[in-house]
Amino acid sequence: MSNFLEKMQQRYTVKQYKPDVKLSQTVLDELKAILQLSPSSINSQPWKFTFVTDKETKTQLAPFSYHNKQRVLDSSCVVVFQVIKDVAAFEQQIKDHLPEGAVNYYYNMIKPSGDEEISRWLVNQVYIALGVLLSACAQMDIGSTPMEGIEPDKYDGILGDDKYRSLFAVALGVQDENDTNHPDRRPKLRLDREKIFQDI
């Protein structure tokens, strides 16, 4: 069995963190370097990742995090995943940074579908980075909680970013030994292989 499969079997959504144990800056910097390498359609990279370690800011975010409140408070870091707001600004970014072929793909294949489809496509790219971060955390034995259960508008107000809007967040830290969601206590629930795989 590969080391990565074992890590994926062991990873789980952390529900309870050790509030006093913090991830080092070296670890957070490595996660940033990994996130920067996330793939995206045409290499569009319509994202921003805000790493919140400041206690006061986490305390402000917590009430707007539904059932995730305690995880936001106790985790070592909350990474807020944001998408670029303004389509015109995104188009400028790709013109500045991407080869002509990629820019043409956007104008031929995405842009004609309209604003709603553009927005959906941009958001899809940010979710790819979520998968990358969760996989990296599994590999590095870092506790993580993906959280769509947040109020993005409220997060935006606290982060004070007018160019990007919040989509979801990931809490990071060291899991408490008593975490009830640990796979030893709550075995992983997944659909059967026969239902989700097809070989042709």
Ligand SMILES: Cc1cc2nc3c(=O)[nH]c(=O)nc-3n(C[C@H](O)[C@H](O)[C@H](O)COP(=O)(O)O)c2cc1C
């Ligand atoms: C996009 C996304 C959003 C999620 N939002 C939350 C959340 O707000 N709070 C939470 O405790 N878990 C959240 N989860 C965790 C899922 O419930 C969890 O991944 C799933 O039940 C499988 O369990 P496991 O991650 O422990 O294997 C989210 C997961 C994903 C991928």
